[in-house]
Structures are given as C-alpha cells and as structure tokens.
Amino acid sequence: MNKWWQKSLMIAVAVLTLGAIPPSHMLWESLLDDKAHNDSQPAQEKDKQVLYDWIDPGEFYFADPSILHTVHKSAEEQAYLKFGSRIGPIIGEEFQRAILPNMQQAIDMHLAKMGSAELRKLAISEKPSGDHAEKIFHIYDMETNKDAIRFHVRTEKKPQQGYFFNFHYHVADDNFQQHITLGDIYWSKNTPPKWLS
Structure with a gap:
C-alpha cells in the first residue's frame, strides 16, 4: 500500500x-x-505453510489403529527409498526429526475424516519417482485408483543460499491445487544427486 x-x-x-x-x-x-x-514475498513463497504443533494426535479416533501404523511405516519406507543411498544418509536424521512427524500428522489429520470402510480401501503407491521428479508416494483408493493425498519433495535453488529440499503435499479436496508445505531441508550449495541414486 x-x-x-x-x-x-x-x-x-x-x-x-x-x-x-x-x-x-x-x-x-x-x-x-x-x-x-x-x-x-515472491508468489511461490506464498504457499501455505502448515504448522502441526497444535494438533493433538489423541483427538483423532481410528477404529483400527493398525491401519494408521501401517500407513506411517510405509510412508517412511517410501521416503527413504526415494532418497536413495546418496541423499538418504545425509538428510536422514533431519528428515526423522523435522519432516516425518509433520508428514505423519498430515496423514492422521486427513485420514481422520474417512470412515473405517474407506480406510480399508486405501493403499500407498510403491514407486517413488526418480531423476528430478517430485513424487515420494501417493495414498490412493484401491477400488477407484484415485489419489487422496500426494506427498512430494521438490529441489529448490535459493539465490545466495544453495539447494533445499521442500517437502509438501496436495489433497484431493481442492483437486491437488494447493501446495501445503511440511518443511525444508538444506542440502548445500552444490547440486544434489538425482533421486533414487
């Protein structure tokens, strides 16, 4: 103004x-x-940043908590598969501390909206994208093959700072338009290797 x-x-x-x-x-x-x-703020930095500290995991009720445990475990496995042997050892600790809890809380929050019959039809995609593509995993309905949540990681180069990995997700509620950030992990000023390498 x-x-x-x-x-x-x-x-x-x-x-x-x-x-x-x-x-x-x-x-x-x-x-x-x-x-x-x-x-x-530049246009791309106006993406929605969600802070999950206020969410109490106990407030979500799941008829079958084993489904949630299975989804959390599969999500972690797919993330490490995406990182490969060159990126994983370097960012693994920070991913465990800063990104994975936010990822799990985002899963809890969105799956809590579904009934137990819907939850039983969900699966996690098992092939993260390699090269420079963003896909870590998608949670989808096995009957319709439609995605419910898409978890991605994007490599960003920030001027004067270097490369960062931006972890985010998209939901079907808004036709996967909104970019909801989970957090960033700094790589270095050097170009990171390709995913799955």
Whole structure:
C-alpha cells in the first residue's frame, strides 16, 4: 500500500473515532507489517505453510489403529527409498526429526475424516519417482485408483543460499491445487544427486 494511503487511512480513522484509536496503536502496526510482509514475498513463497504443533494426535479416533501404523511405516519406507543411498544418509536424521512427524500428522489429520470402510480401501503407491521428479508416494483408493493425498519433495535453488529440499503435499479436496508445505531441508550449495541414486 502506498504511504500516502496508509497515512490517509490512519487520519480518517482517527477523525471518525474522535481519537479513540490513535495511529500508533498496535493494530495499525500489525496491519501494516502484515501487508508489507505479504507484498515482499515472491508468489511461490506464498504457499501455505502448515504448522502441526497444535494438533493433538489423541483427538483423532481410528477404529483400527493398525491401519494408521501401517500407513506411517510405509510412508517412511517410501521416503527413504526415494532418497536413495546418496541423499538418504545425509538428510536422514533431519528428515526423522523435522519432516516425518509433520508428514505423519498430515496423514492422521486427513485420514481422520474417512470412515473405517474407506480406510480399508486405501493403499500407498510403491514407486517413488526418480531423476528430478517430485513424487515420494501417493495414498490412493484401491477400488477407484484415485489419489487422496500426494506427498512430494521438490529441489529448490535459493539465490545466495544453495539447494533445499521442500517437502509438501496436495489433497484431493481442492483437486491437488494447493501446495501445503511440511518443511525444508538444506542440502548445500552444490547440486544434489538425482533421486533414487
């Protein structure tokens, strides 16, 4: 927003409220900071960042918790298969600590919306994409072969910083349009090897 619009808006509110809301109020500061922050972000960094710390795993009820355990275990196996022997040993510890818990909570959150009959029809794809493709695994319905959730990792090069692995997922609810970030892992300034290598 232009500076003169900001000043005009503050003056108009101060006059209309007879000074009850002064221009130095915290509301104005947070409004202006949020607007400035949003304007300065590039379009691709406006992707939704989800923080799962507030989710209590105990609040989800699953009639058969073994299904959930199987999905979690398969998700971890597919991720390490995707990393291969060159990337896995280097990022494995950080993946276990920062990304895998978010991945498991995202699975819990989305599968909690399904009934037990729907859960029994779910499977995890077993072939992560190699080369430079993003796919880690998809959770899909075995009867219809339609994906419910797609978990991906993208290699990003950030100027002056180097290469990062951006872990994210997409859901069928919005036709896989929204990019929901799980977290980033730094690689180095050198180009990472291809997936599955």
